[in-house]
Amino acid sequence: MEWKGLSDNPCNLCPRECMVNRRNGQIGFCRMDDQIFLARAALHMWEEPCISGQHGSGTVFFSGCNLRCVYCQNFEISSGKRGKQVSVERLSEIFLELQKKGAANINLVTPDHYVEKAAKAVLMARRDGLAVPVVYNGSGYEKREVIKNLQGIVDIFLTDFKYIDGEISQRYSGAADYPEIAKEALAEMVKITGEPVFDEDGMMQSGVIVRHLLLPGHKKNAKDVIRYVYEAYGDKIYISLLNQYTPFEQLKGNAEFGELGRKVTRREYEAVVDFAILLGVTNAFIQEGDTAKDSFIPEFNYEGI
Secondary structure, eight states: OOOTTOOBTTBOSSTTOOOOOGGGTOOOTTSOOSSEEEEEEEEEOOSOHHHHTTTOEEEEEESOOSSOOTTOTTHHHHTTSSOEEEOHHHHHHHHHHHHHTTOSSEEEESOGGGHHHHHHHHHHHHHTTOOSOEEEEEOSOOOHHHHHHTTTTOSEEEEEOOOSOHHHHHHHHSOTTHHHHHHHHHHHHHHHHOSOEEOTTSOEEEEEEEEEEOOTTOHHHHHHHHHHHHHHHGGGSEEEEEOOOOOOTTTTTOSSSGGGSSOOOHHHHHHHHHHHHHHTOOSEEEOOSOOOSGGGSOOOSOTTO
């Protein structure tokens, strides 16, 4: 398949455009070369209801990340410290094995830096009987050209929209251009999928879900993200408001990022939810109870690989 000017040699697949030769073993900003590394492939019950359903989403966690937020809950794998190498052929087999286990979909978690190989594996699996939807579960920091190439391959985009403020995105993710990149990528996602489609059991078959993780002390950023997304797309997308931010030990008492060393308060989260309701948002998912627990983070033990 042709990726129209996008390549991993030198690598310009993501907005970082670090231009290293990953095929020769050089490591990109994502901390990975061009070989596929996975940390887990298993049924996952903790996604949105229309993604996990009763049987679970077939999540495939890729190692490495092109964003690497300072608060990342999956830091073990986003930093490239955990992962088992697989071939494109094996990745295709994993998709089919998850379908056989009853997965509602195949959920590609942070596949940006392996996007071409992941797409090839999807097409290979479809030739061999893959029939469930494919979910692209990313950070929102993807090139519009990459998303455009996924038409006919990805059915659902489960995408983050982390920041609308470039200063915040620079501080926490080293990406001052995140807001504009995310806007362009989201526009292409909606163009590809159109209106959301669900089956008779309420499971999403195609469409876009925009996630926003509320960070402690950043209600304004959250409200501005919600306002932008809703005013731009209305009911063409679903918004998922997350309160599960988990402060890890390395952030508690950290001199540089001390403001991230606590959980989000109930009052903060309720204020953001109330804002969304007043704005008119109806296609939304909210979280209840104490979701900011380590137990909600999957164990990256190479299950299913």
